Amino acid sequence: MVGMTVWLCSGASRYRTDRLHAVIREEGNRPVPRMGVAAALSSLSAFIRNGGTAIAAVEELAGRCFAGTVATPARVAAAFEARRRHDEPVEQAMRVAEDVAMAFRISELLGCETVRCLAAVSAAHSRRRLLEDLEAKSLAMPKSTVKLLSALPLVTIALGEALGVRPLSFLFGSVGGLICLLAGAVCYVVGLIWMETLMSQLRSARFDTRRSEAGHGR
Numbered sequence: 001m002v003g004m005t006v007w008l009c010s011g012a013s014r015y016r017t018d019r020l021h022a023v024i025r026e027e028g029n030r031p032v033p034r035m036g037v038a039a040a041l042s043s044l045s046a047f048i049r050n051g052g053t054a055i056a057a058v059e060e061l062a063g064r065c066f067a068g069t070v071a072t073p074a075r076v077a078a079a080f081e082a083r084r085r086h087d088e089p090v091e092q093a094m095r096v097a098e099d100v101a102m103a104f105r106i107s108e109l110l111g112c113e114t115v116r117c118l119a120a121v122s123a124a125h126s127r128r129r130l131l132e133d134l135e136a137k138s139l140a141m142p143k144s145t146v147k148l149l150s151a152l153p154l155v156t157i158a159l160g161e162a163l164g165v166r167p168l169s170f171l172f173g174s175v176g177g178l179i180c181l182l183a184g185a186v187c188y189v190v191g192l193i194w195m196e197t198l199m200s201q202l203r204s205a206r207f208d209t210r211r212s213e214a215g216h217g218r
Contacts, residue, residue, distance in 0.1 A: 032063035032082050037096050040083035041125060044100065045118040054104045054114060073101035096125050139202065146195050153188060 035043070040061055047057040054071040062079035077097040084093040103117035160167040171177040 032061075034085045035083050036085045037080060037083070037088055037093050038122075038125065038129070040080055041096060041100070041118070041122050044079075045115055045122065048118070049115050054107075071101065071104050073098060076101045076104070095128075096121065099124065139199075142199065142202075146199070149195075150192065153184065 044057050044061055047060055048054065052060070053069075055066065055069050055075075058071045058075050058079045059065050062075070062082050066075050077094055080093045080097040080100070081090070084090070099121040100118065103121050104114065106112065107114040107117050157167050157171075169177075171181045
């Protein structure tokens with residue numbers, strides 16, 4: 001009795017997978033909505049939780065049928081690229097696709113549940129997104145300050161002209177004004193280079209942190 005029940009369940013699962021392949025072949029490369037990386041990851045996990053295979057889930061996500069029965073990294077990447085929103089960076093989709101392909105491989109080699117492996121990928125993706133949001137918020141104020149300080153000299157000159165002080169006449173009409181203009185221009189350029197160096201160091205530190213986290217995750 002138990003053997004018959006297992007056989008029926010496996011037969012039903014194979015029927016759903018074969019039916020899905022048939023539908024995808026009939027529709028061809030059908031357009032799919034760009035739901036976003038996180039939603040695509042949840043959809044992939046839900047499909048497999050309901051009895052679907054890895055390749056069937058990837059084909060459903062990509063909206064087309066692949067030649068073969070293995071969910072290769074290239075096919076997973078194509079599926080997530082098809083579902084990525086336009087405001088999401090390509091690197092984010094490719095990173096999640098690489099993690100999903102690795103989860104499929106680990107599940108195949110070790111025999112662990114694919115859904116649990118995908119849950120770990122989803123949790124890691126959520127942590128990365130939270131970290132990126134916090135970093136973007138922390139850098140928003142320095143970037144605004146840089147823009148304000150960059151425009152401040154021009155605003156000061158325009159304000160002086162509006163008040164009738166005529167700073168342009170002083171800067172370009174006398175030796176002392178030219179010296180002040182040259183010194184101010186040098187300080188202005190040095191300040192821009194210094195601020196750009198600081199921002200580059202922050203971006204480099206963020207990249208090193210992500211690479212280190214990726215290495216520990218693998």
